[in-house]
Amino acid sequence: MGVLDIVPAGVLTGDNVRKLFDYAKQNNFAIPVCNCTSSSTVNAVLEAARDIKSPIIIQVSQGGSAYFAGKGLANDKQQASITGAIAAALHVRTVAKEYGVPVVMHSDHCAHKLLPWFDGMLKADEEYFKAHGEPLFSSHMLDLSEEPKEQNIATCVEYFKRMAPLGLWLEMEIGITGGEEDGVDNTGVDNSKLYTQPEDIWDVYDALSKVGPNFSIAAAFGNVHGVYKPGNVRLHPELLGKHQAYASQKLGGKEKPLYLVFHGGSGSTKEEIRTAVTNGVVKMNVDTDTQFAYLQGIRDFVLKKKDYLMTQVGNPEGADKPNKKFYDPRVWVREGEKTLVERVKVACADLGNVNRL
Numbered sequence: 001m002g003v004l005d006i007v008p009a010g011v012l013t014g015d016n017v018r019k020l021f022d023y024a025k026q027n028n029f030a031i032p033v034c035n036c037t038s039s040s041t042v043n044a045v046l047e048a049a050r051d052i053k054s055p056i057i058i059q060v061s062q063g064g065s066a067y068f069a070g071k072g073l074a075n076d077k078q079q080a081s082i083t084g085a086i087a088a089a090l091h092v093r094t095v096a097k098e099y100g101v102p103v104v105m106h107s108d109h110c111a112h113k114l115l116p117w118f119d120g121m122l123k124a125d126e127e128y129f130k131a132h133g134e135p136l137f138s139s140h141m142l143d144l145s146e147e148p149k150e151q152n153i154a155t156c157v158e159y160f161k162r163m164a165p166l167g168l169w170l171e172m173e174i175g176i177t178g179g180e181e182d183g184v185d186n187t188g189v190d191n192s193k194l195y196t197q198p199e200d201i202w203d204v205y206d207a208l209s210k211v212g213p214n215f216s217i218a219a220a221f222g223n224v225h226g227v228y229k230p231g232n233v234r235l236h237p238e239l240l241g242k243h244q245a246y247a248s249q250k251l252g253g254k255e256k257p258l259y260l261v262f263h264g265g266s267g268s269t270k271e272e273i274r275t276a277v278t279n280g281v282v283k284m285n286v287d288t289d290t291q292f293a294y295l296q297g298i299r300d301f302v303l304k305k306k307d308y309l310m311t312q313v314g315n316p317e318g319a320d321k322p323n324k325k326f327y328d329p330r331v332w333v334r335e336g337e338k339t340l341v342e343r344v345k346v347a348c349a350d351l352g353n354v355n356r357l
């Protein structure tokens with residue numbers, strides 16, 4: 001039995017998202033989430049998932065969403081981020097079925113000051129729900145981890161009460177992911193905040209499970225966004241096992257009750273990833289590595305074909321030779337897509353997410 005026996009191809013919503021994550025947890029694998037900023041990167045991620053027969057998660061960050069709509073648009077009220085996120089979701093909805101893979105369409109970190117972005121996406125979900133009986137997105141992340149725990153949880157509960165009836169998944173963060181991503185700089189944060197305690201996780205579970213079952217927790221276990229020299233980051237994915245055990249004991253022995261999310265996963269060792277997956281991580285973010293992968297193909301093409309790219313006409317083969325087939329963006333952007341496809345396949349393989357359909 002594979003994933004397609006449980007959920008359909010295309011964008012998943014409602015209980016189908018949980019069914020996918022349950023299947024991953026039961027079969028000891030996790031699904032990578034790739035940050036996408038354009039239709040080009042979305043298509044490459046879907047291509048990789050199709051080639052290796054894997055479900056996949058696509059996410060847009062607040063900055064990535066604005067980029068999707070166009071950097072030339074004003075974003076002082078999050079209008080470009082809202083429009084771009086909607087455009088990305090509609091694009092994914094339109095093409096995902098053609099690739100034949102189940103997709104979770106997700107939005108990434110939303111801190112308190114970015115809540116207008118979240119509100120805009122939620123409004124689009126509600127409108128889509130009225131017309132189609134399901135939300136536009138599969139899932140959204142709220143990251144109020146900078147705030148006191150009680151406030152973080154209370155705000156998540158409020159939003160989740162609006163999201164659950166639509167069939168939206170909520171990902172929340174408690175504890176802080178270090179490093180810098182998308183303009184949020186946590187490089188100087190207090191070390192204890194980088195490791196969430198089991199009691200805190202339980203408080204989150206207890207509060208959100210009263211609203212609905214479809215939520216996940218990004219717990220901090222030393223995670224840092226970005227890629228650094230080995231040894232600079234101390235990941236402790238074994239802590240996630242303690243969170244599961246604590247929650248399990250509270251729930252009378254229910255096995256691995258938590259859906260956990262791994263942020264700041266770029267640069268992790270295979271061993272760390274394995275431990276995290278064994279402990280109930282169902283989703284892992286790999287943004288930094290896929291950014292580099294997208295560049296590689298384009299960079300190598302430009303360096304190799306430099307003499308064909310300096311003028312529209314004239315190259316080493318002759319002064320009157322046209323260069324259109326080298327500077328056409330479908331040629332050089334495609335080279336970046338190819339290297340991105342390969343990197344997404346590696347991310348899937350690292351998480352055991354291959355041949356799962």
Ligand SMILES: [Zn+2]
Pocket residue numbers: 109177181225263264285
């Ligand atoms: Zn993150």
